[in-house]
Amino acid sequence: MKDIPVTDAERLVMEALWKSAPLTSGEIVERVCRSEDWSPKTVRTLISRLVDKGMINRHSTEGGYSYQPVLDRAAFMQGKSASFVARMFGGRVAPLVAAFAESRSLSDDDLRELRSLVDALEKGDGSVSDRQDKESGDND
Amino acid sequence: MKDIPVTDAERLVMEALWKSAPLTSGEIVERVCRSEDWSPKTVRTLISRLVDKGMINRHSTEGGYSYQPVLDRAAFMQGKSASFVARMFGGRVAPLVAAFAESRSLSDDDLRELRSLVDALEKGDGSVSDRQDKESGDND
DNA sequence: CATCATAGACTACAATTGTAATCCAGGCAA
DNA sequence: TTGCCTGGATTACAATTGTAGTCTATGATG
Numbered sequence: 282m283k284d285i286p287v288t289d290a291e292r293l294v295m296e297a298l299w300k301s302a303p304l305t306s307g308e309i310v311e312r313v314c315r316s317e318d319w320s321p322k323t324v325r326t327l328i329s330r331l332v333d334k335g336m337i338n339r340h341s342t343e344g345g346y347s348y349q350p351v352l353d354r355a356a357f358m359q360g361k362s363a364s365f366v367a368r369m370f371g372g373r374v375a376p377l378v379a380a381f382a383e384s385r386s387l388s389d390d391d392l393r394e395l396r397s398l399v400d401a402l403e404k405g406d407g408s409v410s411d412r413q414d415k416e417s418g419d420n421d
Numbered sequence: 422m423k424d425i426p427v428t429d430a431e432r433l434v435m436e437a438l439w440k441s442a443p444l445t446s447g448e449i450v451e452r453v454c455r456s457e458d459w460s461p462k463t464v465r466t467l468i469s470r471l472v473d474k475g476m477i478n479r480h481s482t483e484g485g486y487s488y489q490p491v492l493d494r495a496a497f498m499q500g501k502s503a504s505f506v507a508r509m510f511g512g513r514v515a516p517l518v519a520a521f522a523e524s525r526s527l528s529d530d531d532l533r534e535l536r537s538l539v540d541a542l543e544k545g546d547g548s549v550s551d552r553q554d555k556e557s558g559d560n561d
Numbered sequence: 562c563a564t565c566a567t568a569g570a571c572t573a574c575a576a577t578t579g580t581a582a583t584c585c586a587g588g589c590a591a
Numbered sequence: 592t593t594g595c596c597t598g599g600a601t602t603a604c605a606a607t608t609g610t611a612g613t614c615t616a617t618g619a620t621g
Contacts, residue, residue: 288608306568323568323610330608344618345568358509359524362517363503366526369498375522375534377502381514382542384499386506394515396458396539402522402532414557428578446598463580483606485598507568 284354285360289395294327298337299354303347313406423502425492426474433457434467436475439494443487 285408297312298304304312306328310321317324332335338348346377352360363372370376383389387395398415427435437452438444444452446468450461457464468488471477479486492500503512509517518535519526527535 290609291423314554319609320441320611321567326609326611329569340606351438353519355523358516359520359526361509363524365525366521369501372526373531373534374518375538376498377533378514378518378536378538380488380499380502382538383495384476384503386499386503387514388543391513392542394537396520396543398515398519399523399532399536399539399556402527403536416452459579460581461597462582466579469599497597527573542578 285336285357287331287336287357287361289332290323290338291327291334294324295336295350295354295357298348302349304349305342305347306347307345310342310349355378362411383384423500424477424504425497427471427476427497427501429470430463431467431474431476434464434471435476435490435494435497438488440491442488442489443480445482445485446486447485449488 293313293316294309297309300303300312306325309328310324313319313324314321328337331349335351337348337350339348340346350357366372366374366377378387381391432455433453434449437449440452446465449468450464453459453464454461468477472488474481474489477488477490479488481487487489490497504514506517507512518527
């Protein structure tokens, strides 16, 4: 279980690629800069750091490189969450949910969603879906 | 939501103080170095950074300073969790739990615990008690 | 053709973090 | 007394991160 070495800023590049991939660097810049007030240079730096870290792949196409994420968003979130929960709560989610509840950050909607999640899990008790790819890492 | 500016290494000092406070720096060093292979110097550095950050208080006593945490452990965990969930999941816990479930990191025990948590929460009980997390020794 | 904007490679640079070491004052063992 | 150990203050230093900038080759444009 190695950690996912993607920082917060880099994650925004990943988000762009999760919405649509592959993209050229220009397209990534365009998309990311819609929401972040960054220089295109900054986005390019993030892209190349992600390539270095092996978190996105690059392939040559006519007129430049195209990039696409190595992990899908679900796997990424799983990895990040697992490592956070491991560090902070010894690997168990329930205490985190409890903490949320105590701080009244749990809306009725959340609660309903949690309930149906738990219901589903108790039934199927295996996987609610079909992923596997596990990895971890984070900060915070 | 204010960020809690405590790093992973610093958190281990907090853990010592959550177990018993106030403590002198010597006592903190002694406790922290039981589990971490750090130089006493390192622990002292962490202590003083925590003081600078306002995360622990220092008061003079005969024979030196004593330290104690500003936030209790529950508040700390809430803050850290809230900011993590905000960044990664737009503030909603359910997706995190779902991610956990999908990665099969959710044991039967966890599920049972979640179930009773949800039950309790649905009873309208604003505060659920469920304390027993763990202190992670090493960083992943 | 001359120029100019762009992509990609490399470089920059401060703040934060992990992990100490140095320097100094005071108390304690020899 | 003298010299060591401890605690606190200050300093160190590399890696990571956020946020760019420079240099260069190249294709688009006037």
